Amino acid sequence: MHNSAKSIAENASYQAFMNCYIREVGDVNWVKKNELMKLSKLPYILNGEEVLELVLPLQHIRLIIEVNYRSLVGKHKLGTIYKYHDKELVWIEEEPLNCMISCIQELNLQAKNNNCNEMTSHYDELILRLIDSYHTICTYIEKSTSKSNHKKVEEYSFLESEQSLLFGHWLHPTPKSRQGMATWQHDLYAPELKGFFQLHYFEVDQLILKERFFVEEDSSLVKGEILKITGDGRYLFPMHPLQSQWLLQQEYVQKAMEDNLIKYIGPMGKAFSATSSIRTVYNKEDKWMYKFSIPVKVTNSMRVNKVHELEAGVVMAELFNKMDFLQKHKCFRVINDPISLSLNLPGKMENGFEVIMRSNPFQEGKGGGVHSIAALVQDPLPEEQSLLEKLIQTISRMHQISPEEASFQWFQKYWHCSVEPMIALYDEYGLALEAHQQNSLVDVSNSFPTHYYFRDNQGYYLSNSKRDELEKLVVNLKNAPELFYDEEIIQHRFTYYLFINHIFSIIYRMGEDGLITEDRLVNWMIKELQKLEKALSGEGKRFVHFILNSKVLPCKANLLTRFHDVDELLTDLEQAVYTSMPNPFYLMLSMNKKEKNYATASSV
Structure with missing residues (x-):
C-alpha cells in the first residue's frame, strides 16, 4: 500500500472503528484460515492463521476480515476485508470506509426493527463524526512535523509528548472527531499541529467573581498571580479563544456587558499551547495550566466544565493533602486542580465562564521524558x-x-x-x-x-x-x-x-x-x-x-454511546453505555487449570 496521508488515516479509522464494532456489537466468529478456504473457496490469498467472519444479517452481507495480529487483551490488527452478498453470490474485496458505513447501517436497521426510533435518528450523526475523524487524522498526518522523528523518547518535553497523538483514543470509533472546530482553527488550537495562542480576557466586576481555593500559599497572592486587577478595581478574567467567541454570542453575556458587569478585552499576555485534551492549555513558564470549557464535541462529549467539577478539584486537593498516602507511595503522584474560577450571572448556574486551574509540575527544566x-x-x-x-x-x-x-x-x-x-x-x-x-x-x-x-x-x-x-x-x-x-x-x-x-x-x-x-x-x-x-x-x-x-469484564461501549448520541457528561452519574468483554484473567486461569489437569493425568 502506498503510505499516503489518506491511506494511513483510512487504516487508522478502520482499525479503531471495526475493533469497537467487533467488541461491542458484532455477530463475530473466529475461523481458522485453512478451514475457511476449504469451505468458501475464496479467490484471494489471506494473511494470518485466523480470520474474522462478521455477519450483517439485515443487509444479507457476510464479511471476512484478515487478522494480522490477534490480541488477548486489546485490539486486533485487521487486514483486508472481503464481502459476500446473498444476491450477488460472489466474494469481492471491500473498501474500509464502505465496510464501516455498512456496520453503521446494520445498527440503524437493528434499531428500526426493535422500534427504537429515537436511536435511528443518530445514524447520520455517527457517519458525520466518522468522516470528520477520518479527515482530521488525514490533515494532522499531512501537516505533522513528527514524522520520522528520531528524538529519544527519554528526551521529549512534556509538551512534545502531549502534541504527539495523531490517532487518538484507541477504544473509540471516531477518535479524532472534533465537531465545532472550524478547519482553520485546528492550526491554532489542535495540539497535534503545535499551534500557540494568547488567552482572551474579560474585565469583570469583583461582585460577580467566585473563586474556590485550596493552596498551601496565601490564596490572595495566588489570586493576584492569576487575576490581574485593573486600575478601577476590576479583575482580568482568562478565557480560551474558542470559548470567548462563543460567549460573546450568548444573550445573557450581552446583557451582562450592557449592565457593565463584564467587558470584553480580547487577546493579551503570554502564549499557551493545547495539551492532549485540547481544552487544557500549557505554558512552560507558568505555574498553572488552565482547563476551560470549549464549544467543541471531542469524542463523546461537549467539553464543558461543570460546577461540581470545580468543587471536586478543590476538595480533592484538600483530601490528598490530609491523607498520608502520597507520602507512603513516593513514586505515585497526583496533579491537583486546587483552584477554580467562575462568574455569578443571573439565572445561570453554569454559564461557560467556569475555569479550572491545574498545578503545573512540568515548568521549564522539568517534565523531560x-x-x-x-x-x-x-x-x-x-x-x-x-x-x-x-x-x-x-x-x-x-x-x-x-x-x-x-x-x-x-x-x-x-x-x-x-x-x-x-x-x-x-x-x-x-x-x-x-x-x-x-x-x-x-x-x-x-x-x-x-x-x-x-x-x-x-x-x-x-x-x-x-x-x-x-x-x-x-x-x-x-x-x-x-x-x-x-x-x-x-x-x-x-x-x-x-x-x-x-x-x-x-x-x-x-x-x-x-x-x-x-x-x-x-x-x-x-x-x-x-x-x-x-x-x-x-x-x-x-x-x-x-x-x-x-x-466477563464491564467495558465502556464507545461505539454504542456514539450511536445513541449519549453525552456522558450530561447523563445521571455521567454514565456512558457499557457492555462486556471476555476476561483475559479468567480465560488464562481456566487454560492454566486445564493444562495442569492434563499434565497430572498424563503423568499417572
Whole structure:
C-alpha cells in the first residue's frame, strides 16, 4: 500500500472503528484460515492463521476480515476485508470506509426493527463524526512535523509528548472527531499541529467573581498571580479563544456587558499551547495550566466544565493533602486542580465562564521524558516504531538484555509504581481513579518508569461505604455529593479505566510490536493480583476478587454511546453505555487449570 496521508488515516479509522464494532456489537466468529478456504473457496490469498467472519444479517452481507495480529487483551490488527452478498453470490474485496458505513447501517436497521426510533435518528450523526475523524487524522498526518522523528523518547518535553497523538483514543470509533472546530482553527488550537495562542480576557466586576481555593500559599497572592486587577478595581478574567467567541454570542453575556458587569478585552499576555485534551492549555513558564470549557464535541462529549467539577478539584486537593498516602507511595503522584474560577450571572448556574486551574509540575527544566500512556502505546506511522518499542529497544541495548526481558522488567516497574498504589488507594480510602491512558503520565527519563502521575478532576470515585470517614477528614466533601458512588458502579468503571483502557493497552502494544507475548504478562499479573487479594482487606480486596473471577469484564461501549448520541457528561452519574468483554484473567486461569489437569493425568 502506498503510505499516503489518506491511506494511513483510512487504516487508522478502520482499525479503531471495526475493533469497537467487533467488541461491542458484532455477530463475530473466529475461523481458522485453512478451514475457511476449504469451505468458501475464496479467490484471494489471506494473511494470518485466523480470520474474522462478521455477519450483517439485515443487509444479507457476510464479511471476512484478515487478522494480522490477534490480541488477548486489546485490539486486533485487521487486514483486508472481503464481502459476500446473498444476491450477488460472489466474494469481492471491500473498501474500509464502505465496510464501516455498512456496520453503521446494520445498527440503524437493528434499531428500526426493535422500534427504537429515537436511536435511528443518530445514524447520520455517527457517519458525520466518522468522516470528520477520518479527515482530521488525514490533515494532522499531512501537516505533522513528527514524522520520522528520531528524538529519544527519554528526551521529549512534556509538551512534545502531549502534541504527539495523531490517532487518538484507541477504544473509540471516531477518535479524532472534533465537531465545532472550524478547519482553520485546528492550526491554532489542535495540539497535534503545535499551534500557540494568547488567552482572551474579560474585565469583570469583583461582585460577580467566585473563586474556590485550596493552596498551601496565601490564596490572595495566588489570586493576584492569576487575576490581574485593573486600575478601577476590576479583575482580568482568562478565557480560551474558542470559548470567548462563543460567549460573546450568548444573550445573557450581552446583557451582562450592557449592565457593565463584564467587558470584553480580547487577546493579551503570554502564549499557551493545547495539551492532549485540547481544552487544557500549557505554558512552560507558568505555574498553572488552565482547563476551560470549549464549544467543541471531542469524542463523546461537549467539553464543558461543570460546577461540581470545580468543587471536586478543590476538595480533592484538600483530601490528598490530609491523607498520608502520597507520602507512603513516593513514586505515585497526583496533579491537583486546587483552584477554580467562575462568574455569578443571573439565572445561570453554569454559564461557560467556569475555569479550572491545574498545578503545573512540568515548568521549564522539568517534565523531560514524561509521557502519557496514550502517547507511548499509540500505533506508529508506517515504517516507524511505537514510542514504547523505541524505549524498550534502548533499554535492551543499554543493559544488554533481550527485548523480551527489557519489556518484562519495564512492565513490572510500571505496575509497581502505578497499578499497585491505585488498588491500595481504593482499598484504604475507597478512592478509585479514572486512570485511563490520557490521564496517566509516566516519567521514563531514565528509560525505566520512575514516577506515575494521575491527572483529571473528572476522574474521582469515592465509595459510599467510606463516606463518613472521608467527610471527617475533609468536611467540605459534604458539598461534593457527586463524588460518591456505590461500590458496584466503581468496580465497573475502575475495571474499564485501569485495566481495559490502560494496562491492557501496554500489553497489547508490547505484544503487537513483537517484544513479549501477552500471555506472559497476563500470567504475571494474575500472580500479582492473587498476592494483593491476600494482602488487602477492604474495597480493594473485593475489586481484585471481581477482576480475577468474573467471566466477563464491564467495558465502556464507545461505539454504542456514539450511536445513541449519549453525552456522558450530561447523563445521571455521567454514565456512558457499557457492555462486556471476555476476561483475559479468567480465560488464562481456566487454560492454566486445564493444562495442569492434563499434565497430572498424563503423568499417572
